[in-house]
Amino acid sequence: MTARPEGSPATEKRQTPAAGGGGEGQEDVVAVPLRRLLAYARPHAPVLALAALLSCMAAVVELAQPLVVKQVFSQLSDSRPVTATVLLIVGLFLAEALLGSVQSYLLGRIGEGVVLDLRTSLVRRLLKWPMATYARHRSGDLISRVSADTTAVHGALASSLTETLAGVLTFAGSLVLMLMLDPLLLGLTLGCLLIASVSVFTVSVRVMKATVEAQRAVGRLGAGLERVLRAIRTVKLSNAEEREESALISESRDSYLAGIRQAKLQALIHPVTALSVQGSLVLVLGIGGARVANGTMELGELIAFLLYLMYLAVPATTLFSSFTDLQAGRAALARVQELLDEPLETEPPAGPAAAPDPEPAPPSPARRRPSGISLHGVTFAYPGRDDRPTLRDLGFEVPELSRTALVGPSGAGKSTVLSLIGRMYDADRGAVRLLGRDVTRMPLKEVRDLIGHVEQESPVMAGTLRSNLTYAHPDATDAEIAEVLARTNLTEFADSLPQGLETEVGDGGILVSGGQRQRIAIARMLLKRPRILLLDEVTSQMDAENERLLNETLKEAAASCTVLVVAHRLSTIQDADQILVMDAGRIIQTGTHDHLIREPGLYAHLARTQLLPTAPPQPDPSAAAR
Incomplete structure (x- = not known):
């Protein structure tokens, strides 16, 4: 590969990019020496x-x-x-x-x-x-x-x-x-x-x-066309073809x-x-x-x-x-x-010059197991939003080989927490640790080898069902694939496809349903066999039966990995070993479902309003007396 020339500016004259400029139109006179x-x-x-x-x-x-x-x-x-x-x-x-x-x-x-x-x-x-x-x-x-x-x-x-x-x-x-x-x-x-x-x-x-x-x-x-094609279903269901056509033709005319x-x-x-x-x-x-x-x-x-x-x-x-x-x-x-010239993701210093990883905080006497995930005093703001931090002095611990649910209103910072754990971003202040080690002192490959992250969008890539399932574990055997298909209730679906696992799923998984995309994404991460499993709203498009089967799968997974799940459905979180309630970038309540539902606070409010009903309706004794 050609070595990139160093030590000189990329252009003879360049203006500072404006925030949100999308990388376009920043240069005044664009020409490399x-x-x-x-x-x-x-x-x-x-x-x-x-x-x-x-x-x-x-x-x-x-x-x-x-x-x-x-x-x-x-x-x-x-x-x-x-x-x-x-x-x-x-x-x-x-x-x-x-x-x-x-x-x-x-x-x-x-x-x-x-x-x-x-x-x-x-x-x-x-x-x-x-x-x-x-x-x-x-x-x-x-x-x-x-x-x-x-x-x-x-x-x-x-x-x-x-x-x-x-x-x-x-x-x-x-x-x-x-x-x-x-x-x-x-x-x-x-x-x-x-x-x-x-x-x-x-x-x-x-x-x-x-x-x-x-x-x-x-x-x-190209950017406009890519945006439309990525959301072609939304475009059609919104009757926006003519508007998008006009916009693309306008871009074509500008070109x-x-x-x-x-x-x-x-x-x-x-x-x-x-x-x-x-x-x-x-x-x-x-x-x-x-x-x-x-x-x-x-x-x-x-x-x-x-x-x-x-x-x-x-x-x-x-x-x-x-x-x-x-x-x-x-x-x-x-x-x-x-x-x-854009900077790459930062790696920790290599070799003997690297500073030793500081010792994590000693475990509390009440906690029997070592920490799988821990955050200490974490503050984070997305680039360009330094005056509005998404997380503020956040701290919590997830015991190893346990299930922890993270709940809270939209915008509380739940998905951001998962992004920091996977080092999609680095905290502005504080520390994120996996298995007792600071993630910023671990090689990126090691961090992401430890983690299986099922994203909220549950992306499925163009290719065959097999290539999607084995994306994080290319050497998976047919027996391993069959096992995760059974655990995610996908066996019948895979058997019904014309070419089985070799069937194309379309660009962005357009040929499979939303619930199937979610289960494929979960199967992909289970096949990877991670030490830490992160799940972000993965049951939002599942029916009750598939959600029940997934919950059973998560219970099994917690025996071999640490599970942290972001969810709004009560059925997904009520059996968790620990529930963390977030609001405005902070943890405001911690406990089990039985404990939190009985105390006044945000969790009880969410359970009554946003989550599924907390219990079947009870008969009114006075009605029986009448």
């Missing part, structure tokens, strides 16, 4: 050098052709045979074609290699970002950067750089030979090219800015208009170059023809000069085009580099 762009070609230096050598050889062969043509005219004027010279010209043409073909193949390889390196770097970093970073970028825009922007770098690094080298050589060689043939005509030609160069440079700077805007527009379109502006500017480059070449050609023909007529210049010299002028036009056009492509590539790489 050229040295950083060249750094990505370094791993391909040998092949790039060979391509450059072939380009130089092709340029030399091309530069030799007008001299040979001049020789043909000299031989004809002296009535000498020209067969050998003509064969030499044919040989030069063939050599140039062969060199160009090999060079084109090598450039293609280099370009694809650069794109592979960039995409590999992006993928490796994208999957290791902290959760707060994902919140600042829209998924569709990220996809656009990984696909479209890396492709734009292809031309800048491969074709543009090598063709620029060959163009410079051909241009310089043509100038030297034209100077030897006729300095006056060369001066006229350079005057025309100077005007073209200034014009093209001015246009190219604007092309770079237009390219950035076009790439951003494509990113916004179209940005592309038109880019194409309009790029379209100016060719006519400016052509006019300069045609203007110089007219001058050379007029003045050169007059000089041939008065005998101060030979016809062969004029023809050779005209050929060099045409050769000068090709590298000039190539140089102008390559400069524009280079600017566009710098702009595209800036968007890529912004992602590569």
Whole structure:
């Protein structure tokens, strides 16, 4: 993988991203320094050098052709045979074609290699970002950067750089030979090219800015389309197709208009170059023809000069085009580099230099088992919300090999607690410990190997039922899979599928019901056999029978792992060994169901209002007396 250049800013000029900007539109002038762009070609230096050598050889062969043509005219004027010279010209043409073909193949390889390196770097970093970073970028825009922007770098690094080298050589060689043939005509030609160069440079700077805007527009379109497709059921059930269609078409039109502006500017480059070449050609023909007529210049010299002028036009056009492509590539790489510069999830220091894990607080005498999960003085606020902490000086302990339920009103911070335990985020203050160890001092892989986390959304990924079940444990055997299917009441469902476990479940599990998605997600984590099982509202879409079976499964699971479940249904939590009641980021009550239901407080209120009925209605004694 290409080493990412260090020690320099990603862009020449960048504004500070605004909160919630989604990673779009923050840059003022977006362009990486050229040295950083060249750094990505370094791993391909040998092949790039060979391509450059072939380009130089092709340029030399091309530069030799007008001299040979001049020789043909000299031989004809002296009535000498020209067969050998003509064969030499044919040989030069063939050599140039062969060199160009090999060079084109090598450039293609280099370009694809650069794109592979960039995409590999992006993928490796994208999957290791902290959760707060994902919140600042829209998924569709990220996809656009990984696909479209890396492709734009292809031309800048491969074709543009090598063709620029060959163009410079051909241009310089043509100038030297034209100077030897006729300095006056060369001066006229350079005057025309100077005007073209200034014009093209001015246009190219604007092309770079237009390219950035076009790439951003494509990113916004991709983000909008990804948002709609992810929630396509909601879109349809809300009769929102026309509104979303209008929004996407508007984004498409913005992309179209940005592309038109880019194409309009790029379209100016060719006519400016052509006019300069045609203007110089007219001058050379007029003045050169007059000089041939008065005998101060030979016809062969004029023809050779005209050929060099045409050769000068090709590298000039190539140089102008390559400069524009280079600017566009710098702009595209800036968007890529912004992602590569994002910090990764933090790991604890490795080796003997790492500070020892502080001893956890001694267990209270009342607790017989060691702590599976413990939080001590934890305060946490989501990025950008420092004035509104979600958790405030939170502390509790979950004994190992027990079932603990976390309940409370919406927004109390229950799901946030699970995120901190799994190190999706780190606490601003305080400590989170698993099995007595501070999670910030444990390698991320070790933390997440210990944990099985079933999320509130219960995501099911595109693929087969088997791939979803074994996602956290790819080496699971058929016997292990059959066991978790039985424990989560999925055996009958799996047997009913056309291809059994090999049946596709659709993008996002669209082909299975909500309750089935929840049970698949639970089965996936049970198959992992974690030491700590975190469940976030996993029964919200289950019927009573499946919920009853799940509760039995959780009782069994508590014999081999520590279970912490966030739930609103009383049937899920009333048999828990411990219930923690949260409100406004703090634990305000702790105890068993039987204890908490009898004391005034939030739990009893929730049980009466939000949870299922606490007990069957009792007959009224006075009614019997009447």
